[in-house]
Amino acid sequence: MRTAIGLACVVLLAACASTIEHPVPGGPSYESDAFRFVAPTGWVVQPSTEVSYGPSWRVVYVANQPMHEDCVPDAVISDCRPPIDGGLRRGGMLIIWHASTCVARSCELPPGQLIEIGNRQGVRAAMTYGCEGIGYTERSAYFVTVTPQRVDVLWACARQPSDATRSAFLGFLDAIQWRIP
Numbered sequence: 001m002r003t004a005i006g007l008a009c010v011v012l013l014a015a016c017a018s019t020i021e022h023p024v025p026g027g028p029s030y031e032s033d034a035f036r037f038v039a040p041t042g043w044v045v046q047p048s049t050e051v052s053y054g055p056s057w058r059v060v061y062v063a064n065q066p067m068h069e070d071c072v073p074d075a076v077i078s079d080c081r082p083p084i085d086g087g088l089r090r091g092g093m094l095i096i097w098h099a100s101t102c103v104a105r106s107c108e109l110p111p112g113q114l115i116e117i118g119n120r121q122g123v124r125a126a127m128t129y130g131c132e133g134i135g136y137t138e139r140s141a142y143f144v145t146v147t148p149q150r151v152d153v154l155w156a157c158a159r160q161p162s163d164a165t166r167s168a169f170l171g172f173l174d175a176i177q178w179r180i181p
Helices: 002-018 163-175
Strands: 029-031 035-038 044-047 056-063 092-101 113-117 120-125 138-147 150-159
Touching: 029 044, 035 163, 092 163, 113 138, 113 163, 150 163
Parallel strands: none
Antiparallel strands: 029 035, 044 056, 056 092, 092 150, 113 120, 120 138, 138 150
16 A cells, blocks of 8 residues: 555656756856856856847856866957866856847758747757867757847867766756847
């Protein structure tokens, strides 16, 4: 009888636990005019120090390992480097938040898997660049239309990420708050 009751409790607990999709981020936060987010618990946020004179720019980095500034003061993009030394460690993930202004067809999102990013519809797409020089084993890009003239891309670079790291990243995507209607 006790075994049956214990088994029933385990089944109920498993059913409750399986309804939790991704952990709610509890790490450092970042705010801009267009969005706000809280990074996963234990992760680091590093704003980009790149000076942008063009239609696209790096906004911020989020990682589960230590980072440093990406550019020397007043640097143009050619003087910038990834914000992690020695590349991604095993289980490491780096998110590069990139913003671009665009016009007409250049604002169309690429083909890919539809995914919710905060309260917006986004697209997860394969990427062919964006994680060079950091020792990644996986990479993908998440595109979001911020305004009709702005598309943001979150490049996710990872090296043998654990299920917990993937889940923390997806919880981060779920919790992004877009400030532009």
